[in-house]
Amino acid sequence: MRLYEYEAKEIFQKYGLSIPRGKIVESAEEARRFASQIEGPVVIKPQVSAKKRGKAGAIRFASNPEEAFRQSQSMLGTRFDREKVSTLLVEEKIEVDKELYAAMTIDYSFLRPVAIISPFGGMDVEELAHEKPEMVKKVRFSISTGPIEREYEELVTIFNQEERIVMKEVLQKLCRIFRDYDAEMVEINPLALTKHGKVVALDAFLNVDDDSLFRHPDLVRPRGMSREEFEFEQSLKEKKWKYIEMDPDGEIGILSSGAGITMAILDLIKMHGGRPANFLDTAQMNAEGIYNAFSLFAGNTKLRVLLVNIFAGLNRCDDLAMGIKRYLQEHPLRMPLVVRMIGYREDEGKSILKEINVETIRSLEDSVEKVIQIAKGAA
Amino acid sequence: MSIIAKRSACVLIQGITGAAARLHTKNMLDYGTRIIAGTKPGGGGGEVHGVPVYDSVAQAVEQHPHLNTTILFVPPKGTKEAALEAVKAGIKTVVMVAEHVPLHDNLEILEEGEKKGALVIGPNTPGLISPSEQTKLGFVPSQYFIPGPIGVASRSGTLTYEIVSRLTLNGIGQTTCIGVGGDPIVGTPFPKILQFFEKDSETRAILLIGEIGGTKEEEAAEMIRDRKITKPVFVYLVGRTAPEGKRVGHAGALIEGNRGTIESKLASFKEAGVPVADTPGDVIRIAKEVLKN
Numbered sequence: 001m002r003l004y005e006y007e008a009k010e011i012f013q014k015y016g017l018s019i020p021r022g023k024i025v026e027s028a029e030e031a032r033r034f035a036s037q038i039e040g041p042v043v044i045k046p047q048v049s050a051k052k053r054g055k056a057g058a059i060r061f062a063s064n065p066e067e068a069f070r071q072s073q074s075m076l077g078t079r080f081d082r083e084k085v086s087t088l089l090v091e092e093k094i095e096v097d098k099e100l101y102a103a104m105t106i107d108y109s110f111l112r113p114v115a116i117i118s119p120f121g122g123m124d125v126e127e128l129a130h131e132k133p134e135m136v137k138k139v140r141f142s143i144s145t146g147p148i149e150r151e152y153e154e155l156v157t158i159f160n161q162e163e164r165i166v167m168k169e170v171l172q173k174l175c176r177i178f179r180d181y182d183a184e185m186v187e188i189n190p191l192a193l194t195k196h197g198k199v200v201a202l203d204a205f206l207n208v209d210d211d212s213l214f215r216h217p218d219l220v221r222p223r224g225m226s227r228e229e230f231e232f233e234q235s236l237k238e239k240k241w242k243y244i245e246m247d248p249d250g251e252i253g254i255l256s257s258g259a260g261i262t263m264a265i266l267d268l269i270k271m272h273g274g275r276p277a278n279f280l281d282t283a284q285m286n287a288e289g290i291y292n293a294f295s296l297f298a299g300n301t302k303l304r305v306l307l308v309n310i311f312a313g314l315n316r317c318d319d320l321a322m323g324i325k326r327y328l329q330e331h332p333l334r335m336p337l338v339v340r341m342i343g344y345r346e347d348e349g350k351s352i353l354k355e356i357n358v359e360t361i362r363s364l365e366d367s368v369e370k371v372i373q374i375a376k377g378a379a
Numbered sequence: 380m381s382i383i384a385k386r387s388a389c390v391l392i393q394g395i396t397g398a399a400a401r402l403h404t405k406n407m408l409d410y411g412t413r414i415i416a417g418t419k420p421g422g423g424g425g426e427v428h429g430v431p432v433y434d435s436v437a438q439a440v441e442q443h444p445h446l447n448t449t450i451l452f453v454p455p456k457g458t459k460e461a462a463l464e465a466v467k468a469g470i471k472t473v474v475m476v477a478e479h480v481p482l483h484d485n486l487e488i489l490e491e492g493e494k495k496g497a498l499v500i501g502p503n504t505p506g507l508i509s510p511s512e513q514t515k516l517g518f519v520p521s522q523y524f525i526p527g528p529i530g531v532a533s534r535s536g537t538l539t540y541e542i543v544s545r546l547t548l549n550g551i552g553q554t555t556c557i558g559v560g561g562d563p564i565v566g567t568p569f570p571k572i573l574q575f576f577e578k579d580s581e582t583r584a585i586l587l588i589g590e591i592g593g594t595k596e597e598e599a600a601e602m603i604r605d606r607k608i609t610k611p612v613f614v615y616l617v618g619r620t621a622p623e624g625k626r627v628g629h630a631g632a633l634i635e636g637n638r639g640t641i642e643s644k645l646a647s648f649k650e651a652g653v654p655v656a657d658t659p660g661d662v663i664r665i666a667k668e669v670l671k672n
Contacts, residue, residue, distance in 0.1 A: 109594050111489055111564050143486040182483050212481035259561060260535020263590055263617040268658060270620040313520030313540045365660060
């Protein structure tokens with residue numbers, strides 16, 4: 001879960017990292033008031049989940065309160081990468097001598113955490129890492145101890161003598177945040193070095209591992225979505241369901257169990273020219289689960305057909321068939337239904353569905369062909 | 380022969396008194412797995428399907444010094460503690476079935492396992508099964524597996540059952556099938572598993588069932604290209620049409636930048652001369668071809 005910049009900055013500050021004086025505002029008037037308190041130029045930044053705001057021109061500068069008002073007004077209510085801008089962070093503009101970079105994340109190839117620093121921060125650090133890798137220092141370290149003395153020394157060799165001391169402190173603080181917040185990534189880019197040799201975090205990125213959120217319940221709240229969307233998301237999480245809307249103009253809904261097989265079905269459908277609309281991947285299915293799952297698709301008026309894939313290894317076809325039967329008896333389904341069913345107690349499951357005139361198909365490929373025929377025929 | 384799930388595995392079940400653990404302990408015993416003991420803090424002195432239960436791994440190991448393998452039927456929140464307890468007690472193979480183990484916990488487990496020379500499998504794995512040794516570690520449905528020459532490693536449970544049941548229908552058996560786990564960080568990813576299968580005398584060919592996200596398919600392809608793996612390898616890859624930037628299913632299946640994309644994986648396998656199947660049916664066709672040679 002990605003925190004907003006201002007949330008990450010609050011945490012940074014708690015851990016002793018300097019951040020610019022700033023305020024969260026929801027109106028242009030508030031922005032004007034804060035800018036006049038600052039008595040100098042300010043930076044105005046939308047608080048959204050997308051990265052690369054700078055490159056997209058979404059970070060604005062204002063030299064006086066009036067300009068701060070105008071800039072804020074032009075940003076509030078607009079959309080940035082589909083997310084509505086409803087809050088802005090207004091900050092004093094820091095006089096920057098140099099822009100540095102510091103981050104801690106996980107090296108998925110080596111299965112270890114890694115610290116990354118560079119004397120050249122800013123918007124183009126990814127390109128720099130690619131073109132001049134010697135300008136970006138990466139050191140992997142132990143998760144249980146954090147970087148040891150020798151590793152810190154190695155990291156800061158890329159900086160000059162005075163910078164080394166402050167950078168080591170920054171890294172030590174970042175490491176504490178990284179561990180305490182179960183971070184997938186914590187990043188300061190740019191990290192400003194002022195003329196007085198002070199370091200200030202101009203931006204803050206903190207991505208907390210979703211699976212660790214039981215340790216950070218205070219961080220769980222809607223970001224970039226409505227209350228209803230958030231509650232829906234949370235309810236899916238509780239059920240351990242993964243529901244993804246793929247294509248608003250798609251025609252085929254997919255209800256399946258297991259990420260791998262669900263991806264295989266999506267591949268097959270697209271390979272044969274079909275358009276999947278959404279899918280639900282239930283980790284484990286039973287009669288109750290499949291009954292509830294149907295309700296997710298039933299209300300979608302764009303769906304032309306629903307494909308249900310059941311491969312009963314640990315669960316039972318007849319049990320799942322009962323769940324489907326119960327749902328369909330209570331709620332007539334608007335769209336045609338194709339059930340692929342194979343596995344434990346398959347014949348029993350088949351006859352249960354036959355009672356309510358639902359045919360089952362044994363082969364995965366045949367079931368995919370069938371849904372595509374239906375989707376195309378109805379078009 | 381087979382890998383990891385062998386007759387010599389003397390198995391402990393941590394968290395044996397839970398409902399899922401009871402069910403799968405029974406399934407594993409019926410299949411032939413040598414389950415020697417179980418643990419449940421505070422549950423010592425009891426029995427589950429005739430298997431004695433102890434309070435701690437240390438106690439179980441004291442009574443049964445030949446215990447060498449553990450399966451964790453423990454919730455994600457408790458997985459780290461349970462895994463570290465097992466590693467500390469000298470268990471050499473740790474199978475973690477739980478999904479949603481926190482990333483940092485997982486890193487700690489892997490680090491400790493490496494330090495103590497323990498092999499960690501998972502998390503987020505259905506486990507592994509070796510049909511010729513009548514041994515399964517985890518909850519893979521054993522009815523789909525028969526003994527034979529193919530070693531199978533997969534990032535996904537249900538897709539493995541789909542593919543292996545077809546191999547079996549076509550008379551193509553397996554030495555060992557291992558679910559390496561669906562998380563972005565797992566203890567025994569594809570490159571490590573390839574080395575195990577390479578050394579196994581019975582395995583004639585290796586099937587990798589991969590997906591988008593991560594770089595383990597690419598690393599496996601490099602090993603094959605560099606001739607560190609000499610046995611024939613073939614691959615089935617899914618997630619070709621997954622929407623970019625969305626977690627399609629497995630946490631590991633997240634596309635980031637150019638790494639882990641389907642294009643990068645396909646290109647790596649092509650360079651290594653590894654055949655890649657497009658569909659489940661295609662896997663069977665390639666398997667037959669590979670075994671003919």
